[in-house]
Amino acid sequence: MAKRIVIALGGNALGNNLAEQMIAVKHTAKAIADLVEEGYEIILSHGNGPQVGMINLAMGEVHKSNPDTCVIPMSVCVAMSQGYIGYDLQNAVREELLNRGIQKSVVTLITQVEVDEKDPAFLHPTKPIGRFMTKEEADLLVKKGYSVMEDVGRGYRRVIASPKPIRIVEIETVKALADAGQVVIASGGGGIPVVAHGNHLSGVGAVIDKDFASCEMAKAVHADCLIILTAVEKVAVNFGKSNEKWLDTLSVAEAEKYIAENQFAPGSMLPKVEAATNFARSKEGRYTLITLLEKAKAGIRGETGTRIKL
Numbered sequence: 001m002a003k004r005i006v007i008a009l010g011g012n013a014l015g016n017n018l019a020e021q022m023i024a025v026k027h028t029a030k031a032i033a034d035l036v037e038e039g040y041e042i043i044l045s046h047g048n049g050p051q052v053g054m055i056n057l058a059m060g061e062v063h064k065s066n067p068d069t070c071v072i073p074m075s076v077c078v079a080m081s082q083g084y085i086g087y088d089l090q091n092a093v094r095e096e097l098l099n100r101g102i103q104k105s106v107v108t109l110i111t112q113v114e115v116d117e118k119d120p121a122f123l124h125p126t127k128p129i130g131r132f133m134t135k136e137e138a139d140l141l142v143k144k145g146y147s148v149m150e151d152v153g154r155g156y157r158r159v160i161a162s163p164k165p166i167r168i169v170e171i172e173t174v175k176a177l178a179d180a181g182q183v184v185i186a187s188g189g190g191g192i193p194v195v196a197h198g199n200h201l202s203g204v205g206a207v208i209d210k211d212f213a214s215c216e217m218a219k220a221v222h223a224d225c226l227i228i229l230t231a232v233e234k235v236a237v238n239f240g241k242s243n244e245k246w247l248d249t250l251s252v253a254e255a256e257k258y259i260a261e262n263q264f265a266p267g268s269m270l271p272k273v274e275a276a277t278n279f280a281r282s283k284e285g286r287y288t289l290i291t292l293l294e295k296a297k298a299g300i301r302g303e304t305g306t307r308i309k310l
């Protein structure tokens, strides 16, 4: 049976706007096609921070220019981001597979992810969305009632609540499509955040972390491996310092020790290491690979990246 991989694609796989995205997805598709060629079953997820911020801003302008229209909620903006990104990504992967003579369907699934309405994350917005801003732009946004945080050295960004994923609502569909041999793009942007009220699912104003959602999806589809593709080849301790050390392997116990020492930056590497350890801990033999997009194939062959295992 083919080994099943869930891949979480980071910001560099998509770029920050449509022009960048159309170029980036071609590059991303090559990395995905390499793994399909190696015989792996692939389920993809992706981030949406820049995109969902842009969509939310645009929807705000629509409402401003015509106050009769309702305000489009953030959950709907996440749904839009899944379509906007999934459309480009599925076409790029489809084309790259066809160019290599591989006949395989690629599909994007609008995916909802259940969260707990009492999750304390709703009271403390931490998820950066939209573009980077200057201090002056950030101050203006704060005056309008938005939450803003500084991303050290990179500028200011709007932040929104990011509750933990509990359950992927469409998980049986994800499994059925993967079992049928299709490349599935699901839980994009961490999934559309919803809370369950009996049979009814209500969208909530949040953006779920895609690494956490990918971890839940990987466990639920019984993946052998979770790959987190980002902008660094390996995870480091003492990152950016003179005694920086890049890690080839990381046990769950070591990762927990380093997390306690604040070795991983919140909002960037910390959620990745937390998601990685959560998946590795879930079953003997499962592991997470964190590496660069371009190094996915070398990483799965054990030639690079950081492998997190029990």
Ligand SMILES: Nc1ncnc2c1ncn2[C@@H]1O[C@H](COP(=O)(O)OP(=O)(O)O)[C@@H](O)[C@H]1O
Binding pocket: 009, 010, 011, 012, 047, 229, 230, 231, 232, 234, 235, 236, 237, 238, 239, 263, 264, 265, 267, 268, 269, 270
């Ligand atoms: N300990 C660390 N080891 C490696 N990278 C780190 C570490 N701490 C912070 N980072 C930063 O985290 C970034 C990845 O996070 P982020 O840019 O949010 O990811 P993505 O958009 O790919 O999901 C890396 O490019 C790196 O700059």
Ligand SMILES: NC(=O)OP(=O)(O)O
Binding pocket: 010, 011, 046, 047, 048, 049, 050, 128, 189, 190, 207, 208, 209, 210, 211
């Ligand atoms: N939803 C999410 O985690 O997006 P980013 O990866 O862009 O932060």
